[in-house]
Amino acid sequence: xxxxxxxxxxxxxxxxxxxxxxxxxxxxxxxxxxxxxxxxxxxxxxxxxxxxxxxxxxxxxxxxxxxxxxxxxxxxxxxxxxxxxxxxxxxxxxxxxxxxxxxxxxxxxxxxxxxxxxxxxxxxxxxxxxxxxxxxxxxxxxxxxxxxxxxxxxxxxxxxxxxxx
Amino acid sequence: xxxxxxxxxxxxxxxxxxxxxxxxxxxxxxxxxxxxxxxxxxxxxxxxxxxxxxxxxxxxxxxxxxxxxxxxxxxxxxxxxxxxxxxxxxxxxxxxxxxxxxxxxxxxxxxxxxxxxxxxxxxxxxxxxxxxxxxxxxxxxxxxxxxxxxxxxxxxxxxxxxxxx
Numbered sequence: 001x002x003x004x005x006x007x008x009x010x011x012x013x014x015x016x017x018x019x020x021x022x023x024x025x026x027x028x029x030x031x032x033x034x035x036x037x038x039x040x041x042x043x044x045x046x047x048x049x050x051x052x053x054x055x056x057x058x059x060x061x062x063x064x065x066x067x068x069x070x071x072x073x074x075x076x077x078x079x080x081x082x083x084x085x086x087x088x089x090x091x092x093x094x095x096x097x098x099x100x101x102x103x104x105x106x107x108x109x110x111x112x113x114x115x116x117x118x119x120x121x122x123x124x125x126x127x128x129x130x131x132x133x134x135x136x137x138x139x140x141x142x143x144x145x146x147x148x149x150x151x152x153x154x155x156x157x158x159x160x161x162x163x164x165x
Numbered sequence: 166x167x168x169x170x171x172x173x174x175x176x177x178x179x180x181x182x183x184x185x186x187x188x189x190x191x192x193x194x195x196x197x198x199x200x201x202x203x204x205x206x207x208x209x210x211x212x213x214x215x216x217x218x219x220x221x222x223x224x225x226x227x228x229x230x231x232x233x234x235x236x237x238x239x240x241x242x243x244x245x246x247x248x249x250x251x252x253x254x255x256x257x258x259x260x261x262x263x264x265x266x267x268x269x270x271x272x273x274x275x276x277x278x279x280x281x282x283x284x285x286x287x288x289x290x291x292x293x294x295x296x297x298x299x300x301x302x303x304x305x306x307x308x309x310x311x312x313x314x315x316x317x318x319x320x321x322x323x324x325x326x327x328x329x330x
Contacts, residue, residue, distance in 0.1 A: 006212035008273030010266030010280045011193050011259060015186035017270060021177075028176050047171035086269050093265050094176055096258040101175030104251050105182060108173030115175045 014093075017064060022049060022057045027066060027087055028094060031133065032114060032153070036080045037072070046111070061087075082137040091126045091133070095119060110160045114153040125149050179258075182229060187214060191222045192231060192252055193259060196298065197279060197318070201245045202237070211276070226252075247302040256291045256298070260284060278325045279318040290314050 006012060018024050025047060029035045035044055042054055058081065061067045066087040072080035098115030101107055107115075118125060129149035134140040171177060183189050190212060194200045200209060207219055223246065226232045231252040237245035263280030266272055272280075283290060294314035299305040 005271070007276065008271065009193075009211055009276040010263045010270065010272035012186075012190060012212055012266075013270035013272055014262045014266035015189055017266075021180035024180055025177060028174075046174055047177055089265060089269065093258070093261040096261040097179045098175045100254060100258050101177075101179035101182075104254065105175065105178035106170070106173065107175040107178055111172065111174040 018090075020057075022053055023061060023066075024090075024094070024097075025049065026054065026057045026061060027083070027090060030067065030081060030083055030137075031087075031091070031094065034136070034150075036082070037078055038081075041081075083133060085134070085138065088130050088133045088137065091130050092123070095126055110157065110164055113156040113160045117153050117156050121149065121152075125152075183255075185222075187218055187222045188226060188231075189255075189259070189262075190214065191219065191226060192248070192255060195232065195246060195248055196252075196256070196259065199301070199315075201247070202243055203246075206246075248298060250299070250303065253295050253298045253302065256295050257288070260291055275322065275325045275329055278321040282318050282321050286314065286317075290317075 005016060018027075025045075026041065026049075029041055029045065033040075033044065035041045038054065038058070041058075042049065042051055045054075058067065058069070062069055065084055068082050068084060069079050070082065072078045095115070095118040098112075099119040102112040102115045102119075118129075121128075126149075128146075131142045131144075132148055132150055135142040170181060183192075190210075191206065191214075194206055194210065198205075198209065200206045203219065203223070206223075207214065207216055210219075223232065223234070227234055230249055233247050233249060234244050235247065237243045260280070260283040263277075264284040267277040267280045267284075283294075286293075291314075293311075296307045297313055297315055300307040
């Protein structure tokens with residue numbers, strides 16, 4: 001998304017494309033929170049993203065080929081955002097980020113259990129979750145009928161929430 | 166390294182700690198380029214980091230517990246920087262970043278071969294590389310005497326450089 005690339009190193013290019021923290025936060029919420037509308041992304045934001053920043057990042061992520069925007073067939077006046085294949089392939093990177101963060105930073109238990117499941121499930125679980133995302137965002141049917149990675153993450157999250165009360 | 170944390174989500178915390186692109190670039194150069202002195206980090210920078218930005222990021226990374234600074238025993242007037250355990254454990258995250266970037270962004274061949282080796286080697290190679298880094302940066306002897314992950318990466322990088330000519 002940057003105009004000029006400082007080097008052709010793949011780590012540098014990834015940081016240039018996604019290096020501002022809000023872009024990955026928005027992708028995280030589309031990916032793990034299944035928030036597909038502007039209002040959901042805004043109102044449910046754990047980090048309290050400002051509406052002008054959210055609007056700007058959605059625009060930049062669309063221009064960068066990470067998300068697409070379409071009219072929601074069920075609410076004509078609303079736009080629905082979908083992850084592209086390029087963004088879906090960020091699952092291993094977000095899993096690595098969650099695994100490192102929950103170990104080295106003061107992460108809360110409730111918001112860490114999904115990262116823990118992703119870490120323990122490893123590449124096989126990431127592949128399942130990516131197949132689910134392809135179904136939900138790209139309309140590509142998920143192969144197999146086994147338990148969903150997202151159900152596992154949701155159940156663990158709800159259990160942690162219940163423990164918190 | 167941020168003063169206030171926007172949420173306890175481990176992905177958010179990781180982005181808050183490392184979300185500015187230059188911090189991870191400096192860690193990358195300490196990690197994969199074995200650049201331990203200010204001048205090396207400055208003069209060999211593929212991205213042309215400015216000296217004031219480098220100085221600021223070295224300070225912030227030190228404060229954040231990612232690197233330590235000591236007098237170099239072989240050059241009394243020079244400081245030598247070392248990665249901490251916390252930073253060494255970023256290897257899988259940087260590997261995921263390199264793997265995604267070389268696939269989805271216009272990375273150059275020469276600067277991608279090390280990312281390719283890390284991706285193909287997977288968690289076993291990352292563990293070997295982390296053991297090497299612990300030896301070089303923390304003085305913890307590397308177990309075993311097998312071939313070094315860094316030699317594999319260096320050989321591939323030099324071969325790609327030679328092909329470029």
